């Protein structure tokens with residue numbers, strides 16, 4: 001069996017080997033090999049339908065591969081209780097965000113992550129938890145909104161709250177699905193600066209950020225994976241992966257990528 005041939009790296013945060021995800025006739029992911037180490041900050045980039053969200057769902061232990069092996073923190077999916085893994089993973093995604101009740105207090109949206117629930121109900125949260133939630137809201141630029149209800153926030157403010165929530169359990173792996181989507185230019189730039197600070201923090205978890213746009217890659221992200229039609233076009237160090245040639249192949253049109261002060265910009269040629 002392929003599983004017995006899998007060389008598990010016990011130190012890797014995330015490891016995929018020959019992973020395929022199939023739904024009916026459609027291959028969502030095709031023979032993916034990928035390793036994320038604890039000090040790495042990855043961006044996964046690709047067009048609509050490339051398989052990025054499917055990849056994050058595997059990394060979040062929310063999905064099992066059809067074939068191949070996924071290991072998280074050295075534990076093989078299928079051979080480990082996912083309920084023990086999930087609190088160690090911070091996930092911010094549109095699907096999760098849709099389940100947050102609009103009437104929920106912003107501080108409760110964040111603090112309840114520690115209890116793996118959406119909606120505060122009757123849990124009594126400790127003072128330290130509330131303090132941590134407020135510090136995280138501050139860290140992502142929405143500190144003044146802790147006492148508002150989630151439903152009254154703008155799209156960009158909600159995104160920040162979702163990231164603060166994902167960080168609440170002090171995860172070892174942080175997964176961000178399109179964190180800058182729906183933000184205006186000022187909001188995006190501010191968020192990218194905060195994510196750059198996080199990327200530079202030696203105590204921060206391993207990070208995987210999914211996006212469609214090279215302009216949304218924060219400075220300091222060390223690694224990149226380019227995905228197209230469920231297949232990897234290129235992966236490795238950001239500087240060698242993000243080339244005009246690779247990007248053109250990924251998006252299926254001639255593109256030129258430029259780099260300025262650690263940021264990337266692309267346009268059609």
Ligand SMILES: Nc1ncnc2c1ncn2[C@@H]1O[C@H](COP(=O)(O)OP(=O)(O)OP(=O)(O)O)[C@@H](O)[C@H]1O
Pocket residue numbers: 023024026028046047048049050051052053054055212
């Ligand atoms: N249950 C399913 N059955 C068939 N196809 C599916 C199923 N779930 C997802 N897909 C398809 O798999 C492909 C990959 O989906 P995925 O959401 O991972 O892509 P993505 O790169 O995150 O796209 P986007 O950038 O648009 O969010 C898409 O073409 C999607 O339509």
